[in-house]
Amino acid sequence: MSSCLVGIDIGGTKLAVVIANSDGRILNKIRQPTKSYKGFEYAIRLIFDMIDQLLHLEQLTRDQVLSIGISCGGPLDTQTGVVYSPPNLPDWEAIPLADIVESEFKIRPVIENDANAGALAEWRFGAGRGYNHVVFMTMSTGIGAGIVVDGRILHGASDCAGEVGHQVLIPNGPVCGCGNRGCLEAICSGPAIAKRAQEKVRKNPHTKILDLVDGNIAMIRSEEVLEAAKSADPLALDLIKEVSFYMGWGIANLVNIVNPDIVLVGTIAVAAGDLLLEPIRRTVLEMSMQRPGGIVKIMPAQLGQHIGDLAAISLVV
Amino acid sequence: MSSCLVGIDIGGTKLAVVIANSDGRILNKIRQPTKSYKGFEYAIRLIFDMIDQLLHLEQLTRDQVLSIGISCGGPLDTQTGVVYSPPNLPDWEAIPLADIVESEFKIRPVIENDANAGALAEWRFGAGRGYNHVVFMTMSTGIGAGIVVDGRILHGASDCAGEVGHQVLIPNGPVCGCGNRGCLEAICSGPAIAKRAQEKVRKNPHTKILDLVDGNIAMIRSEEVLEAAKSADPLALDLIKEVSFYMGWGIANLVNIVNPDIVLVGTIAVAAGDLLLEPIRRTVLEMSMQRPGGIVKIMPAQLGQHIGDLAAISLVV
Numbered sequence A, B: 001m002s003s004c005l006v007g008i009d010i011g012g013t014k015l016a017v018v019i020a021n022s023d024g025r026i027l028n029k030i031r032q033p034t035k036s037y038k039g040f041e042y043a044i045r046l047i048f049d050m051i052d053q054l055l056h057l058e059q060l061t062r063d064q065v066l067s068i069g070i071s072c073g074g075p076l077d078t079q080t081g082v083v084y085s086p087p088n089l090p091d092w093e094a095i096p097l098a099d100i101v102e103s104e105f106k107i108r109p110v111i112e113n114d115a116n117a118g119a120l121a122e123w124r125f126g127a128g129r130g131y132n133h134v135v136f137m138t139m140s141t142g143i144g145a146g147i148v149v150d151g152r153i154l155h156g157a158s159d160c161a162g163e164v165g166h167q168v169l170i171p172n173g174p175v176c177g178c179g180n181r182g183c184l185e186a187i188c189s190g191p192a193i194a195k196r197a198q199e200k201v202r203k204n205p206h207t208k209i210l211d212l213v214d215g216n217i218a219m220i221r222s223e224e225v226l227e228a229a230k231s232a233d234p235l236a237l238d239l240i241k242e243v244s245f246y247m248g249w250g251i252a253n254l255v256n257i258v259n260p261d262i263v264l265v266g267t268i269a270v271a272a273g274d275l276l277l278e279p280i281r282r283t284v285l286e287m288s289m290q291r292p293g294g295i296v297k298i299m300p301a302q303l304g305q306h307i308g309d310l311a312a313i314s315l316v317v
Helices: A036-057 A097-105 A114-125 A184-188 A190-203 A208-212 A222-230 A234-258 A267-272 A274-287 A290-295 A304-314 B036-057 B097-105 B114-125 B184-188 B190-203 B208-212 B222-230 B234-258 B267-272 B274-287 B290-295 B304-314
Strands: A004-010 A014-021 A026-033 A065-072 A110-113 A133-139 A143-149 A262-265 A297-300 B004-010 B014-021 B026-033 B065-072 B110-113 B133-139 B143-149 B262-265 B297-300
Touching (some): A026 A304, A110 A114, A114 A143, A114 A304, A143 A184, A143 A234, A184 A190, A190 A208, A190 A234, A208 A222, A234 B234, A262 A267, A267 A274, B065 B097, B065 B304, B190 B234, B262 B267
Parallel strands (some): A133 A262, B004 B065, B065 B110
Antiparallel strands (some): A014 A026
């Protein structure tokens, strides 16, 4: 009887379930909207249904499930498997997710926050293959990181290691979602870039950014800034220069403390490519120590939109 | 036949050799000045003599040496055992220290930089006992750190992890020994505190600091600043406030990235005690995220001047 692995990726917008063979090769997957307003009970029922549906499609039974990996937004406790109200799943307050899944499937699942699971996936399947010290840095709604050392996630004392987006760069700087001020995330996340762009465009409307949103300043997102920068719009290039300086500074500090072989930056850096990554690399080289700064590679993450599927599976492969 | 462990602590000012039983209990030790101007050959000969002398005193022979641990200033490569010109041992340029010791004793020694070995010693014998995630931070001529996770040193990709003193806090700030500007070390190390104190005293000579050096501003060191602050001298207290803010900021960033149970701060923090540590703790709580900042303890290092001896032994116990 062949066995299989189940991966569950829980996000604020969508739920994904994948089934893989025991080597981690994905056999099939399903996605459904999370409908987070419907609460936790709805989501967990839907996830169980999705698993059964996939098993049925692959002519497998619950008995053949070897392990279950779950990637979910943090904060969560990897030891107890309890999830503590992730920002995009506010209703999930102290949910004993591992216990619930275990009582349904008689298997104790492995649970990780999405940045850590993503780092493991990039190390195992993506641009981090072959490196011993890999950092995967998310750069979208938030900025976080998973740190993988010799194939193991660096969890820290309370599963909080890797909060690189909340290092403070500007005391008394812009307010951050975490309540502090001047965190890297409050300067360089997607919403932070959008906000800064909107402020600049209000003062100087002669920019391609404004054309891209049909003159509606409130509609400007980081995507428009990137697009305008690619066609050499001066205001957009100015913004990119600022963002890459602060990203480079934050990564330089991380490089001095953790000394990774490679830092893989997600979403926005993937979309921007060298337009953002080149100035980031120059800043890292300038602001970090010579030895750790000299060896580190700063690259776009590779797994893109598949990262969630692979992240959950990489926990149990 | 009983066996023993040998620990070698190599510093710019002194060399120490200790002999311990196989549990790590120190049996005897010797110290000698390094006389770094005499170069590497002199030092290594002296070290071998010191080992033989100690073995003789303890009625042991070279055959009874089970392992050899070496704690030395970095940069060095823990895999190859090559030392690359530590700042206080400039003559030690690409010295294959492990090979040299091995060819003399037929034992491959374990080599670590002093901050990492110190962290392991504090975890095993000092204030870090019982914790899984321990950071030991030096705060004297330089600022560095060793990070111990589950009893293992976090080395990083090129033995540079823990360079927490070279995170940049003030771009275009004071020049640092590493060549960059505005590193934590350039603001809060002993020499940096002394320099800042001298500048302040030049502008405002009405301070107890000046009495402590008989009016000779160039003689002011961090020690005088601490002493004056302990008797509530306003200028000294001002300096302590500045230093604790930047130390707290740097530690907060470290806490967000590494999430340790405890951060042990050496030399200057040990001498200053809560005068420095209390405001540091407040700043860490304020500038780090709630979960990692809420659990971390910030304490003085415990092993004091014995740390070098225990550091070398803790590598092989």
